[in-house]
Amino acid sequence: MRRAPLLPALIFAIIITQVPFLYTLYLSTLSWNALRPGDKPFVWFDNYITVLSDSRLRSALVNTVVLTAGAVIFSLILGLLFAVLLDRKFLGRGIVRTMLITPFLVMPIAAALLWKHALFNPTYGLINGLFGGSTDWVSSYPKAAVITTLVWQWTPFMMLILLAGLQSQSHEVLEAAKVDGANAWQIFTKMTLPHLRQYLELGALLGSIYLVNTFDAVFSITQGGPGTATTNLPYEIYLTMFRKFEYGEASAAGVIVVFLTIIVATFALRVISGLFKVEENR
Amino acid sequence: MRARLQNSIWGVAAWIAGIIFVFPVIWMVLTSFKQENVAATNPPSWFFAPTLAQYTQVFDRNITPFLLNSLMASIFSTILVVLLATPAAYALSLRPVAKWSDSLFFFITTKMMPAVAAFLPVYLLVKHLGMLDNVWTMVILYTSMNLPLAVWMMRSFLLEVPREVLEAGEVDGAGLITSIRKIILPIVSPGLAATALICFIFAWNEFFLAVNLTATNASTSPIFLVGFISSEGAFLARLCAAATIVSLPVLIAGWVAQNKLVRGLSMGAVK
Numbered sequence: 384m385r386r387a388p389l390l391p392a393l394i395f396a397i398i399i400t401q402v403p404f405l406y407t408l409y410l411s412t413l414s415w416n417a418l419r420p421g422d423k424p425f426v427w428f429d430n431y432i433t434v435l436s437d438s439r440l441r442s443a444l445v446n447t448v449v450l451t452a453g454a455v456i457f458s459l460i461l462g463l464l465f466a467v468l469l470d471r472k473f474l475g476r477g478i479v480r481t482m483l484i485t486p487f488l489v490m491p492i493a494a495a496l497l498w499k500h501a502l503f504n505p506t507y508g509l510i511n512g513l514f515g516g517s518t519d520w521v522s523s524y525p526k527a528a529v530i531t532t533l534v535w536q537w538t539p540f541m542m543l544i545l546l547a548g549l550q551s552q553s554h555e556v557l558e559a560a561k562v563d564g565a566n567a568w569q570i571f572t573k574m575t576l577p578h579l580r581q582y583l584e585l586g587a588l589l590g591s592i593y594l595v596n597t598f599d600a601v602f603s604i605t606q607g608g609p610g611t612a613t614t615n616l617p618y619e620i621y622l623t624m625f626r627k628f629e630y631g632e633a634s635a636a637g638v639i640v641v642f643l644t645i646i647v648a649t650f651a652l653r654v655i656s657g658l659f660k661v662e663e664n665r
Numbered sequence: 666m667r668a669r670l671q672n673s674i675w676g677v678a679a680w681i682a683g684i685i686f687v688f689p690v691i692w693m694v695l696t697s698f699k700q701e702n703v704a705a706t707n708p709p710s711w712f713f714a715p716t717l718a719q720y721t722q723v724f725d726r727n728i729t730p731f732l733l734n735s736l737m738a739s740i741f742s743t744i745l746v747v748l749l750a751t752p753a754a755y756a757l758s759l760r761p762v763a764k765w766s767d768s769l770f771f772f773i774t775t776k777m778m779p780a781v782a783a784f785l786p787v788y789l790l791v792k793h794l795g796m797l798d799n800v801w802t803m804v805i806l807y808t809s810m811n812l813p814l815a816v817w818m819m820r821s822f823l824l825e826v827p828r829e830v831l832e833a834g835e836v837d838g839a840g841l842i843t844s845i846r847k848i849i850l851p852i853v854s855p856g857l858a859a860t861a862l863i864c865f866i867f868a869w870n871e872f873f874l875a876v877n878l879t880a881t882n883a884s885t886s887p888i889f890l891v892g893f894i895s896s897e898g899a900f901l902a903r904l905c906a907a908a909t910i911v912s913l914p915v916l917i918a919g920w921v922a923q924n925k926l927v928r929g930l931s932m933g934a935v936k
Binding site: 385387388391392393396399400401402403404407410468469471474475478479480482483484485486488489490493494497501504507511512513540544546547548582589595602603620621624630638640644648 | 673683776782816
């Protein structure tokens, strides 16, 4: 009876997410190209062998790590900087905060297209327009171009989490440290950063969960190119599914991604449940 | 005196950071009011006679059905999410079922699974049912996409309802309905609104599912943006106009809810 209010949501989530995944497991054992009608023979783990020995998937894996880690690290650093700036009182703080969160609110595909055409474009883009030169940013530095766009969008997210962390510091303790003669840098490195640690971890892990799935930016800025320079796993699976129609291989790749995510997620859960306990004890 | 000066230096630094960061958005809006030939100049044009021509063009190109599809998919999925998540969050907070934390973590793991990993079966099923290019398909998928977030968020808001007040109400003979109406709802309604707003934002911005599951009838506004550029020549100003239009609802929603944003995005872990 107590369970009743939980059941609809639980059943819904199982039907829409878990059952399809089980079916993905099954599909990943079939040799199935949708362009080839008729038989879909059962091939055991052949798709996994194909996918794991395919250099495209390996490079997609590396690209996923580079894009995700790059975006997460840079947005964390910038986010920390902005959070520290916003943590003190100054004229128009609310306005600055609103300005700083705005990039996060722009539709991701619109942000990607904006950066590609209005900022990175070699002839009429704003960057070359302001600083001169005729660099074709997207084809010369494809990874950096994608990461820049992602960092621009995700810095506000990190900033908000870290700002919440900064504001949860006890002011008395900070004042006491000041009275005892600690300078601002000492207070920041010895007290604030350790206090922020779990917030940094939370930001990094939630950011990774969202950013590992990056599709919009790759799809619209580089189409995974040049070559496979920016093809990440979601985009590679998309290509396998909708360009090559290799349903079996796409499923195997999907299963591999899930296992990789489970590894990351295990860490994420530990951090989140850590925060939980803090909250419960408060 | 010195402290004051220091503070204003920090303030100026913050203002500069804010302006640089928001500048691409300002540039997008500025460009959307230009003529195409003014938009594609190098060096960039700062002063120009503003025109609404691009907005007119975008509406002539029939953006309206896309916006309506987005609105339908986002609003209906948000309603469904709230209806499913709130009772679930109740059963995981105020009247916890046995093993409540297992269920809670189950929800979050579904969020961690990359959409592409379970997408093929969903695609095949939707195709088999003849539900491709159908707004209701998007409603259902967006509901499942936002459900974990909403459960976690609503739970964190429900935990703020003081137990003592609830128990006092029960002693006074308040039934479930009364205590929901008189005690719980007034306390959690700002949280409910924030949850709904964040689910709306994610549904409105979603691209991967929309691009793969919709074609002509159910396409949402992100798809309009993509379809737009492949068919145009000189298009920068028009692209900016379209991007401004499709981003506007979320910009407004986010500005309004910015105090609650962090809590939703961290699934209730950070207040």
